[in-house]
Amino acid sequence: MSNRPLAAAGRLVPLLRAGLIAAIVIAAAAYPLVALTGLGAKATAHAADQKTRVLATAMPAETSYVYAPDGRTVLTMFYEEYRQYTKLSDMSPNIQQAIVAAEDSRFYQHHGVDPKGVARAFVSNARSGGSQGASTLTMQYVRMALRDSATTPKEVQEATQQTSLRKVKEMRMALDLEKEMSKEQIMERYLNSAYFGHRAYGIYAASEIFFSKTPKNLTPVEAATLAGLVKSPSEYDPADSDQKEATGRRNYVLDRMSQLGYLSPDSVAAAKSEPIRLKLTTPPHDCAALSEKYNSWGFACDYLKNWWSTQPAFGANRLERMDKLRRGGYRIVLSLDPKIQEAAEKNVGTKEATGSPFANGIVVSEPGTGRVKAMAVNRTYSLDLSENPPNSNPEAGPKMKANYPNTVAPLLGGGDLAGYQAGSTFKMFPMLAALDSGMKLSTSFNAPYRYQSAVYDGWAPTNASGAMTGQQTMWSGFGKSVNTYFVWLEEKVGAERAVRLAEQLGLRWRTDVDRDHASPTRASKWGAFTLGVSDATPLEMANAYAAVAADGRYCEAIPVSAIMNRDGTPTTYITPGGIHREVAKPRCRQVVSADAARAATDAARCPTGDTPARGSCGGWSTADSVRGTVGRPVAGKTGTTDSTRSAWFVGYTPELAAASFISDPDNPFNAVGDGQSQIPIAAVAETLRDGLKGTPTRQFTPPSDAIVG
Secondary structure, three states, rough: OOOHHHHHHHHHHHHHHHOHHHHHHHHHHOHHHHHOOHHHHHHHHHHHHHHHHHHHHHHOEEEEEEEEEOOOOEEEEEEEEEOOOHHHOOOOOHHHHHHHHHHHHOOOOOOOOOOHHHHHHHHHHHHOOOOOOOHHHHHHHHHHHHHHHHHOOOHHOOOOOOOHHHHHHHHHHHHHHHHHHOHHHHHHHHHOEEEEEOEEHHHHHHHHHHHEEEEEOOOOHHHHHHOOOOOOOOOOOOOOOOOHHHHHHHHHHHHHHHOOOOHHHHHHHHHHHHOOOOOOOOOOOOOHHOOHHHHHOOOHHHHHHHHHHOHHHHHHOOHHHHHHHHHOEEEEOOOOOOOHHHHHHHHOOOOOOOOOOOOOEEEOOOOOOOEEEEEOOEEEEEEEEEOOEOOOOHHHOOOOOOOOOOOOOOOOOOOOOOEEOOOHHHHHHHHHHHHOOOOOOOOOOEEEOOOOOOOOOOOOOEEOOOOHOEEEEEHHHHHHHHHHHHHHHHHHHHHHHHHHHHHHHOOOOOOOOHHHHHHHHHHHHHHHHHHHOOOEOOOHHHHHHHHOOOOOEEEEOOOOEEOOOOOOOEEEOOOOOOEEEOOOOOOOOOOOHHHHHHHHHHHHHHOOOOOOOOOOOOOOOOOOHHHHHHHHOOOEEEEEEEHOOOOEEEEEEEOOOEEEEEEEEEEEOOOHHHHHHHHHHHHHHHHHHHHHOOOOOOOOOOOOEEEEE
């Protein structure tokens, strides 16, 4: 019996120990045999059959873009991997040739696995103990696609672990993939998947980040520089102060391009003599990256993120939804109206009044759609709080910074902040509930200065002024903000009914106290609800009043006018009823009758100094300057809290609803004071005036005789 096989096997042992790559290439070299035997069949067939078709259609993660309402101006982007998918026809032939020269010179000759490359790598590694690879572009794409399509940590590990088993699977899938896809398709997917460093995934990102140009315009030298990065982006980083390694790698790729006949020797010699010239670009990322011109839009951008995280259309939970935002390649158009946004910014002093602890903010909503048309507050949207003064809340501690002048806190709503006590703006809810239950606008009550409630266990609220004492209707009671009239009215309709109506109009209870009072067991005794002791956000209040302006039709607040998939089609979701709907379309429902809403609007014209269609306001009101400022029919309501810790005004026309507040978000006990209580009134009135300038005047529809009484 010959000892030659044993001797040969003995000589292989040290080679196997030379490194993991040796084992990989042995498996690769033996692939045709292994694939036909038990190991190959078990290790590769199942995985390949399951994954090959997926890889043929799977798309890599792509950046989502947020646009201004014109649909062209990019405001910011969201991405985990900065990438924009680019068709091969939009790439310079130079980059296609350079990547072949750098990574797989026989790409157009082999069928996914290159036997010559495998043999060459095995011999080289056996002699040197090195780790020269044998991966073709197709095999590399398989690895990247498996990694990018992984949904669990185990799948990520299986796609990237350095084992011979993974290599065998990779080869099998590469061979199968080349039966499903053309070389051009594989090249396109590869160049859109590869990582080039500096958060540049894919050739579009790499071209933009390193050379501030599109892939179609890459020169041979630029293409060689980028192609050289794929092997080791950090080692060959051309943005490093020392470009020696990057230049050497670029020159190697240029030489290979010459050897393959892509470039002439003379042109390569000239190119190699040139230094690497970069024109670096840093793409914006997330809301804090908005340009100075659009800084105040950061709060709307932040609301977009929070809104997105609640939408089931994008996933089963917040994590999945935010992953979709950063990887889904969406095109998102904000609903803000530039003219109205500019008016809102001017009228709350986004640039001039940022140095106050009191936040003055405004949100404008569109009745009938729920689309947010403006969000502005006297703050700079910034993550840098280093120059902010100490927090005004004594319980915050000396190291806690205030929310001004810089903040990214969702002061206007849409996030996790509770909001601010909204005062008498809440009187809208019991009035609307009363009207919807059949009560009349002319419902009269002789309102005393102090009213002791038998329903609310002897609670005895008072009016702000003795001038409010006397016979009141819904018109005069709302116009003068008569507390005792509305406590009495709330008793008649039931506090729980008013609370549930507020919920139907979009209000949410975010504090333990509010949730407790709004609970089914306690809501009927929440007498102070009508006085606005609950916290609310301007986003909620603008949208709730917008429903009144829209004849009782409530539309969920929405920060977008359009969301498109990466292929340009509208993004849709399936409703519980099985209907496909566009995510960006308004979602509306009738909450109260149109006549009840029109009656509430007629009463709500009284606080603004406007003239109702059907009744009398009783001689005076709390914000009688608004009608003159707006210059068209307008309704609304003022609101202040005890000791004027916060002040509000919510106003609306048939076209727009706006809510403004002033309060210290850090310390609710830091009173605004009566001297600043007029600020929200002016902010809303002037924003409605400026935002509607040049548009036709629309009239409110009067209520019917039946509901007037």
